[in-house]
Amino acid sequence: MQQPSPHIWNKHVETMDRASLEALQLERLQETVRRVYQNVPVYRERMQAAGVEPGDIRSLKDLRLLPFTQKTDLRDNYPYGLFAAPQEDIVRVHASSGTTGKPIVAGYTQHDLQVWAEVVARCLGCAHVHKNDTVQVSYGYGLFTGGLGLHGGAERIGAKVVPTSAGNTKRQLMLMQDLGTTAIACTPSYALLMGETMRDTGMDLSKLKLRTGMFGAEPWTEGMRDQIQNLLHITALDIYGLTETMGPGVAMECMEGRYGLHIWEDHFIPEILDPATGEPLPDGEMGELCITTITKEGMPTIRYRTHDLTCIIPEPCPCGRTHRRIRRLHGRTDDMLIIRGVNVFPSQVEASIVGIDGIAPRYLLVVDRVNNLDVLEVQVELAPELLADEVRKIEDLSRRVQRSIEQVLGLSVKLRLMEPGSIERSEGKSKHVVDKRKLYD
């Protein structure tokens, strides 16, 4: 066997033999199940309803005895209902879109933040990023997990962190050149936008030290990877994660392997399910990724249905890491959209417009990518009864609907009022999304 990659951050854990890794997983799973059973009434009641007790988890296979957790559970128990640690131990919260008006909230203890920094540090190792690198974090900072998540990992490895957050592209590029940024982390569409801005402003690529990029928070294709690599002259790698299970850093492509993301199995147990039946599928088969966190204290999630489609690549990776890989995302099992890194559910739009006089609760989201920027147009049907025939009043209505949607989505939208019945219906069911972007291979 060849030597493991010298870039591995935590050689002991990342190259641990499978038997030891699985023993560690079982121990941590049992501990997590005990803790949620004790501290989270929702989990306890569900387990009791399913006739499972913590003591029934004797092997990793017993994981499938446990009930699933869905995004709706996070909504129904908003904000703190699924927290397993005492409030005084929570040191940070992040939030992401829920399926209706309210966001979902995730809580982190001090230890959770340490684990998060550890797994992001491993991801940086996968991208051959080290202590001597300058890492520009161009993910948004705030409730969104992208910015602070990458930030913590980059600090952990001792890199020089440039926390530019997203936006103000010209300034980003200036700093990238002046500070000698060697690695960048942002959404792939933002990377593309930066690359095109460089090209269009005639920036001299030879003045940049940029070498690698970690891109995530939204799906992207191999075509986009080629474009980013060509425009920025870097290696572009995929990073995966979601707020419900932590944030970015759950899985990461390595430079040696590519086309598959190592999932850090000492902290997360992946399962691939048949999306229809919920039955686990064998390695190599495409299905819905389901994640159980086994070290999280603040908000552990048991068998969390991500609705992301992928499969497990069981073959060993040339990098020498023993943690298995998931394939780059293949699609979604639900109607969630990711727009400029923000998760958007059509049901959120519905919840935000229902009850506004003069419009019908029928709507269509049209997403397109214009100059590498996602644009969301929301078409909303008017009620048959015209409330006013003054242009000014109709425009007021339009603005009111737009503001209501923007507040819930946290995203600017273009609103278009439509005649009743003009939004296409198929088989009696309204279609809610037209996505003109190409996001999956």
Next chain:
Amino acid sequence: MFIKQISVFIENRHGRLEEFTTLLGENGIDLIALSIADTTNFGILRAIVADNEKALRLVRDHGYTANLTEVLAVAVPDSPGGLAGVLTMLRDGSISIEYLYSFVRRVGKDAIIIFRVDQPEKAAALLQEKGVRLLSQEEIV
């Protein structure tokens, strides 16, 4: 004193206005007066027709957002300054005009102007007091 106007929301897309007028034509509804207020995203079509209720049912059945609005049909002398005189009266009465448009045909020597104002009752009383003729629904059709 007031006459009814049908107001219809029209999406700004190619051929939509034609579809609408064809629909009225095929159903024997005569357009007596018509105006369109346009924005980049939509238009509001306002029309005076012979049978308002029938027209409203028809267009709603065909998926349009529509309603009936009460407006004033004012007989304005068809001579220079005719309209200005009426506008002055309304301004002096502190009445705001939401919109106005004119009939194509005349009644006698007068031009017919449709007014939508913020205080219809007050406007009607004021104009009549000043000797301005308001047309009834029957006189229009």
